[in-house]
Amino acid sequence: MKSTSAFLLLALLVSGCSGAQSVLNAEGHAAIELRTLILGTILVCAAVWLVVTMALVSALVRRSDRDGGAVSERKAAAAVSGAVGATVLVITGLTIASFYTTRALSEAPTPELTIDVTAQQWWWQFNYVDQNSARAFVVANELHIPVGKAVRLRLKSSDVIHSFWVPSLAGKQDLIPGRENSLTLQAERPGIYRGQCAEFCGLQHSHMALFVIAEAQADYERWAERQRGAGAEPTEPEMVAGKALFMARQCAACHTIRGTRAAGATGPDLTHIGSRRTIAAGLLENTRGSLAAWIADPQTLKPGNNMPLVPLTSDELRQLAAYMENLQ
Amino acid sequence: MPGKVLKASAAHPLAAVLLFSSLVGLSALTGWERQPRQYRTDPPVAVALNQLRLMPSGIGGAPPEIYFALDTPYETSAYDLSQGKRLYSWFGCASCHGDGRGGAGPSLLDGWWLYGPSVVAIAASIRDGRPRGMPAFSNRMTTDQVWQLAGYVKTIGAYSASLAAPSRNDDKHTRPAENRAPAAILFDEAPPVPVLSEQGPPS
Secondary structure: OHHHHHHHHHHHHHHHHOOOOOOOOOOEHHHHHHHHHHHHHHHHHHHHHHHHHHHHHHHHHHHHHOOOOOOOHHHHHHHHHHHHHHHHHHHHHHHHHHHHHHHHHHOOOOOOEEEEEEEEOOEEEEEEOOOOHHHOEEEEOEEEEEOOOOEEEEEEEOOOOEEEEOOOOOOOEEEOOOOOEEEEEOEOOOEEEEEEEOOOOOOOHHHOEEEEEEEOHHHHHHHHHHHHOOOOOOOOHHHHHHHHHHHHOOHHHHOEOOOOOOEOOOOOOOOOHHHOOEEOOOOEEOOHHHHHHHHHOHHHHOOOOOOOOOOOOHHHHHHHHHHHHHOO | OOOOOOOHHHHHHHHHHHHHHHHHHHHHHHHHHHOOOOOOOOHHHHHHHOOOEEOOOOOOEEOOHHHHHOOOHHHHOHHHHHHHHHHHHHOOOHHHHOOOOOOOOOOOOOOOOOOOOOHHHHHHHHHHOEOOOEOOOOOOOOHHHHHHHHHHHHHHOOOOOOOOOOOOOOOOOOOOOOOOOOOHHHOOOOOOOOOOOOOOOOO
16 A cells, blocks of 8 residues: 555656656667666665665564574674675676666767767757768757667867757767767657757756757658758748848848858858747747747847847848748 | 843854855855846947947047946956957957957057057947958947957957956967956067058058
């Protein structure tokens, strides 16, 4: 009865751990291995705890029976050596399990895809490198990977130390300025996995989310082909005006839209911003309204980020938001 | 003694803790008072900051009054100086001016300013450009970015040490930090351009 209620309480406690960002919802090769390891460790430790507690209780009960009774030296020696032996056995077992699990993780198979990840304050840049530089492209905050394929991420940082963490797929890995780390991702099932910067990196550390979208090879290829292309040409006059505005004002100095004159390298690549789920690294859902809100006043939505407040009239703002939304 | 609530032995450490925490609080308040961080320039303030009053020759001038009303933040706030330093590399200033020692463009370290050493002249140079190579950045930077960069550029060639400094370099230092002064005497700089009869760009 007691154990049932304890289980219920535990179930209640971990009920918040499901969903798009959870270590318990392991869908990646590394995450599954690590989950097996930690669950095994917990199980073994729980068993040890149970045995020790039972021994303690029985000792207490028996002690009250025999007041001041002498314990035979042989019995005590046997108990101590038994406990020491069991401890050595358990710790050795766990160490070996841990060693084999982490060795399997570091043995990255030859990657099918290599992506350069650059962490910025406060967004993620994903550079899909290719031997043919014309086929390389850059996206922000949304990482698409093919399911079941090993993807090597080369992790870099341009300012401070960040940490790449998609709990459902793999463990954390730091991104350190002036040093390259690497991490292999392999999603076993298609899905959308949320990730988060896991190393305090400044004011908007908590607003530095990313999405890993694992999809079938064909879907991934289609997505990549579309990303390689230039941004959509505006059709309606409102969007045409928005494009002209983007090129004439401060926007083009920091952002790139491939196929146009805008080639700034310090802000996120906006070539296909309309196709992303969120803007500002997971801060807002990607709608025309939130695009307008972001452009109108980025510093109130995400204080301290590097996007300045560009003075615009309400008409200009509407045109720009329409143009951004159209960049599918 | 009815008034005596705490024993003397307990009161001493309590007083020490209180004194310590109030000192910490006081220093935090002082820090905030010295440098409240301003992330967002209000649009009307930005418009006012854009009203540079230059001499007819484009050399020297007076900052807009709002600059003094704001207490000259772009020269005294470490945050704005750091942003300026970031902008210096982001907008490619180093491609002509190098690390301040010049190159294709004039040196910013030698203490000689073709258009005068005032922050308003530097801001005007950035915003509107200057003849013989300096492009205008008015359609690439916002007004407060221009001021942040101008404030930073001024620290590069400063001849007196400043209390406010931008953040340190992440890569190797090629010259002393910006808050050290005078920077120029530490370098083997060419002699400055001699004073012309009419100050301005050498013809």
